[in-house]
Amino acid sequence: MNRTMIAVAILASSFLLGCQATETVQPTEVIPVVGAQETxxxxxxxxxxxxxxxTETALAVLPAMTDYCLECHTDQDKLTxxxxxxxxxxxxxxxxx
Amino acid sequence: MAPLExxxxxxxxxxxxxxxxxxxxxCVYCHGGQQSSDMEVAHTDLVADPSAKGETCETCHGDQAGxxxxxxxxxxxxxxxxxxxxxxxxxxxxxxxxxxNHCSSCHTTCGDCHISQPGSVGGGFIAGHVxxxxxxxxxxxxxxxxxxxxxxxxGKNEDLPGDVHFRQGRMNCVACxxxxxxxxxxxxxxxxxxxxxxxxxxxxxxxxxxIPSCESCHDQVGKSNDPIIQHTLHGDKLACQVCHSVxxxxxxxxxxxxxxxxxxxxxxxxxxxxxxxxxxxxxxNHHRPYKYVVVRHVPAAVDSYEYYGxxxxxxxxxxxxxxxxxxxxxxxxxxxxxxxxxxHGNSNIFLTEDKVSPEELQANQSVIVPEVxxxxxxP
Numbered sequence: 001m002n003r004t005m006i007a008v009a010i011l012a013s014s015f016l017l018g019c020q021a022t023e024t025v026q027p028t029e030v031i032p033v034v035g036a037q038e039t040x041x042x043x044x045x046x047x048x049x050x051x052x053x054x055t056e057t058a059l060a061v062l063p064a065m066t067d068y069c070l071e072c073h074t075d076q077d078k079l080t081x082x083x084x085x086x087x088x089x090x091x092x093x094x095x096x097x
Numbered sequence: 098m099a100p101l102e103x104x105x106x107x108x109x110x111x112x113x114x115x116x117x118x119x120x121x122x123x124c125v126y127c128h129g130g131q132q133s134s135d136m137e138v139a140h141t142d143l144v145a146d147p148s149a150k151g152e153t154c155e156t157c158h159g160d161q162a163g164x165x166x167x168x169x170x171x172x173x174x175x176x177x178x179x180x181x182x183x184x185x186x187x188x189x190x191x192x193x194x195x196x197x198n199h200c201s202s203c204h205t206t207c208g209d210c211h212i213s214q215p216g217s218v219g220g221g222f223i224a225g226h227v228x229x230x231x232x233x234x235x236x237x238x239x240x241x242x243x244x245x246x247x248x249x250x251x252g253k254n255e256d257l258p259g260d261v262h263f264r265q266g267r268m269n270c271v272a273c274x275x276x277x278x279x280x281x282x283x284x285x286x287x288x289x290x291x292x293x294x295x296x297x298x299x300x301x302x303x304x305x306x307x308i309p310s311c312e313s314c315h316d317q318v319g320k321s322n323d324p325i326i327q328h329t330l331h332g333d334k335l336a337c338q339v340c341h342s343v344x345x346x347x348x349x350x351x352x353x354x355x356x357x358x359x360x361x362x363x364x365x366x367x368x369x370x371x372x373x374x375x376x377x378x379x380x381x382n383h384h385r386p387y388k389y390v391v392v393r394h395v396p397a398a399v400d401s402y403e404y405y406g407x408x409x410x411x412x413x414x415x416x417x418x419x420x421x422x423x424x425x426x427x428x429x430x431x432x433x434x435x436x437x438x439x440x441h442g443n444s445n446i447f448l449t450e451d452k453v454s455p456e457e458l459q460a461n462q463s464v465i466v467p468e469v470x471x472x473x474x475x476p
Contacts, residue, residue, distance in 0.1 A: 066132075066134075067123070067124070067132070068132050068133055068134050068139055069124035069125070069128075069130070069132070069139065070109065070111060070115075070124065071134075072136070072139075073107060073108065073109040073226075074108070074109050074110070074111040076104060076108060079103075079104035079107060079108055080102075080104045082136060083102075083103035083104045084103065085103070086103055089359065089361065090359070091363075092356050092358070092359065092361065092363035093363040093364045093365065094363075094364075094365040094366070095348070095351070095364070095365055095366030095367070095368075095369055096244040096245075096346065096348055096366055096369040096396075097244055097351075097364060097366075
């Protein structure tokens with residue numbers, strides 16, 4: 001009997017606790033402290049097979065990619081040398097078009 | 098307009114172009130081809146004019162290029178309206194061949210107005226591939242619209258002054274012809290009408306609203322506060338050009354063929370002359386209620402395309418050869434504004450039957466003036 005009573009009591013308590021609203025834990029407001037020492041960010045971990053992003057110094061020494069289209073089309077001498085001479089064609093039309 | 102040197106046609110002004118938004122795109126993004134120091138390789142699959150299909154420009158300029166195919170500059174549908182009306186379906190294959198050889202070069206792409214001179218005048222960049230929002234009046238607009246509009250507007254016809262809007266206002270084409278109207282020729286009509294209906298499909302540019310209209314700037318004309326009494330007296334009877342145009346160009350008999358010597362297409366017009374004739378408005382309507390308009394002779398002839406086949410225009414008389422015109426040589430004072438007698442009783446300036454060649458009388462009945470307005474004092 002006692003065992004049954006205890007079991008019923010435990011079960012009832014469980015239900016009651018289950019229905020209780022869950023208490024939301026409010027995040028603690030972080031107030032930045034002026035002058036507080038900054039925590040150093042963890043160093044970037046390079047995973048195996050990954051290439052490290054080049055540093056500013058490394059970028060500066062990389063050769064700039066050549067835009068061949070612009071290189072040619074902004075060079076008057078090159079265009080003049082490459083241009084095919086235009087064949088003068090006689091306009092055979094007569095009158096106002 | 099001096100032709101560009103071959104190198105100049107494709108010379109990109111680096112600093113100016115790269116400073117623009119389009120300079121941020123890679124060349125191959127629009128033009129295809131490949132990045133290579135070898136010219137042949139670089140030009141493989143190159144698209145010289147990416148705007149020819151409109152889609153490239155539409156990616157960013159949807160409002161302007163989205164209606165690419167509805168622009169008369171692209172569709173050239175005015176040509177086919179005339180060809181369809183004067184021909185029959187069985188003649189279309191021959192006319193399509195003719196059109197491809199002689200007419201389609203007038204087709205205009207976005208780039209033909211905003212980057213380069215049109216191909217018909219030799220092509221080449223206007224400003225080192227910098228994309229101009231506003232086309233150049235002389236290197237784009239009148240490069241194509243030169244022999245009539247350009248010469249009239251700029252005063253290049255002997256003894257005839259240029260248009261007052263140019264002489265005194267230095268107005269360029271876009272001052273009246275807005276970009277919206279150029280990009281979508283149906284846009285203004287579609288604001289009020291369902292332009293998909295057949296009646297609008299068969300209409301021409303003189304059927305509907307005047308875009309631009311003179312009144313859009315001169316809005317006092319004909320109103321109670323108009324100090325010029327002649328405006329009120331004539332009311333809607335006269336198109337503005339009837340009083341404010343001077344002589345303009347008419348042409349006769351354009352014929353096209355392929356040269357036996359060079360294999361190139363060419364044309365010949367039988368005559369070009371200066372005229373000023375007032376005719377009847379062939380299609381008075383809400384937008385153009387006038388009784389009188391000015392008319393010019395268009396260079397169409399019944400045998401214009403004879404090189405491509407016999408009798409290709411069996412319904413030639415279904416369209417007028419004296420066509421409603423809007424000359425671009427507006428003047429405040431003209432011979433017509435000199436006195437009432439300049440027009441009333443003056444048959445010289447009206448398109449009367451005697452001025453129309455006998456074989457074209459039938460086609461032009463709707464514009465021929467049967468009776469000249471009487472001189473005052475005459476019953």
